[in-house]
Amino acid sequence: xxxxxxxxxxxxxxxxxxxxxxxxxxxxxxxxxxxxxxxxxxxxxxxxxxxxxxxxxxxxxxxxxxxxxxxxxxxxxxxxxxxxxxxxxxxxxxxxxxxxxxxxxxxxxxxxxxxxxxxxxxxxxxxxxxxxxxxxxxxxxxxxxxxxxxxxxxxxxxxxxxxxxxxxxxxxxxxxxxxxxxxxxxxxxxxxxxxxxxxxxxxxxxxxxxxxxxxxxxxxxxxxxxxxxxxxxxxxxxxxxxxxxxxxxxxxxxxxxxxxxxxxxxxxxxxxxxxxxxxxxxxxxxxxxxxxxxxxxxxxxxxxxxxxxxxxxxxxxxxxxxxxxxxxxxxxxxxxxxxxxxxxxxxxxxxxxxxxxxxxxxxxxxxxxxxxxxxxxxxxxxxxxxxxxxxxxxxxxxxxxxxxxxxxxxxxxxxxxxxxxxxxxxxxxxxxxxxx
Numbered sequence: 115x116x117x118x119x120x121x122x123x124x125x126x127x128x129x130x131x132x133x134x135x136x137x138x139x140x141x142x143x144x145x146x147x148x149x150x151x152x153x154x155x156x157x158x159x160x161x162x163x164x165x166x167x168x169x170x171x172x173x174x175x176x177x178x179x180x181x182x183x184x185x186x187x188x189x190x191x192x193x194x195x196x197x198x199x200x201x202x203x204x205x206x207x208x209x210x211x212x213x214x215x216x217x218x219x220x221x222x223x224x225x226x227x228x229x230x231x232x233x234x235x236x237x238x239x240x241x242x243x244x245x246x247x248x249x250x251x252x253x254x255x256x257x258x259x260x261x262x263x264x265x266x267x268x269x270x271x272x273x274x275x276x277x278x279x280x281x282x283x284x285x286x287x288x289x290x291x292x293x294x295x296x297x298x299x300x301x302x303x304x305x306x307x308x309x310x311x312x313x314x315x316x317x318x319x320x321x322x323x324x325x326x327x328x329x330x331x332x333x334x335x336x337x338x339x340x341x342x343x344x345x346x347x348x349x350x351x352x353x354x355x356x357x358x359x360x361x362x363x364x365x366x367x368x369x370x371x372x373x374x375x376x377x378x379x380x381x382x383x384x385x386x387x388x389x390x391x392x393x394x395x396x397x398x399x400x401x402x403x404x405x406x407x408x409x410x411x412x413x414x415x416x417x418x419x420x421x422x423x424x425x426x427x428x429x430x431x432x433x434x435x436x437x438x439x440x441x442x443x444x445x446x447x448x449x450x451x452x453x454x455x456x457x458x459x460x461x462x463x464x465x466x467x468x469x470x471x472x473x474x475x476x477x478x479x480x481x482x483x484x485x486x487x488x489x490x491x492x493x494x495x496x497x498x499x500x501x502x503x504x505x506x507x508x509x510x511x512x513x514x515x516x517x518x519x520x521x522x523x524x525x526x527x528x529x530x531x532x533x534x535x536x537x538x539x540x541x542x543x544x545x546x547x548x549x550x
Contacts (some may be wrong), residue, residue, distance in 0.1 A: 183432030292319035293462030347513025424486030
């Protein structure tokens with residue numbers, strides 16, 4: 115970031131002296147006002163619930179322009195990365211800042227592939243969970259437990275440890291997610307295979323059984339890879355901020371990523387695609403396409419409490435660029451599997467059409483988002499709704515690691531410590547119990 119020649123002047127109506135604050139500008143996006151010395155100069159803090167107007171860090175990883183509907187990883191548009199690169203190339207880009215050449219890609223792919231197995235003892239740790247536990251509960255525990263199984267790479271201040279932990283996490287997350295799924299349905303775990311792609315390996319670990327040979331469908335393999343790429347990073351969202359805040363205390367990388375998994379579990383964040391599928395199934399139970407008009411009327415009625423899930427985004431005030439890409443993949447997958455006329459998918463397409471044409475939604479810029487389409491794709495592939503957020507965590511792991519490493523390399527980073535506006539009781543004395 116660079117300091118602007120002009121500064122912001124903060125003046126007070128109570129006659130207190132005004133304060134000059136530095137202004138910084140990034141490569142693109144809004145300028146920021148540096149308020150780090152505000153408390154020392156004025157004795158006051160800023161108040162910003164949810165940090166909606168506060169930049170908590172400087173970053174060179176991901177940039178979002180919500181008004182334009184633009185998403186860049188290290189400067190590259192998501193549209194180009196999703197169509198011209200695979201997920202592991204995207205991982206390399208996020209971790210190291212540049213796209214790999216052929217030799218670098220081959221080396222990185224081999225390193226990840228050779229670390230996909232997990233310690234055999236993790237199977238016994240997994241057996242401590244109930245079979246009907248939510249996969250995200252299981253995954254939070256498994257990722258946190260990696261620091262107990264791989265304690266030779268837990269020093270967050272050691273670059274070599276962070277490098278090893280990064281490769282291990284990216285490589286083993288598909289294995290852990292598949293293990294959580296297999297455990298829940300009572301099937302044996304499927305070990306990874308080194309001759310398959312990252313996405314192909316994941317599909318095999320999910321859906322193969324020892325009874326017969328499993329052949330990876332290339333259309334589904336591409337769809338899975340695209341889901342991973344589109345979810346790899348998304349700037350300073352809730353889970354990424356959680357990872358940074360957790361890592362700022364000096365905790366180990368596995369614990370920091372486990373914190374991100376736990377945060378992602380929330381229905382307002384990573385659980386959005388799960389909530390979207392549940393909504394579609396509720397409309398289907400009401401009567402399907404014939405009941406869409408009735409459902410839309412409830413959505414428009416603010417007193418009904420009914421929300422249209424999978425539409426609109428907190429950041430994007432235009433069409434989510436990831437949604438356009440996911441829409442293409444959705445159509446490819448439904449066509450490949452012969453599901454174009456499936457009642458639930460027909461319902462989804464009708465709902466999409468109404469939302470794109472109805473003035474109520476158009477004026478409010480409530481376009482279909484990536485969660486709307488990714489949920490449909492995953493359901494078509496055969497992934498249960500309860501595992502959607504686990505796959506999101508798998509894909510986002512590389513973004514969390516890149517953001518964590520960037521924070522640790524920033525000379526300005528400090529342990530996170532938000533301030534508050536205290537509105538509780540003023541100082542008071544404890545009375546003897548007989549007098550209370």
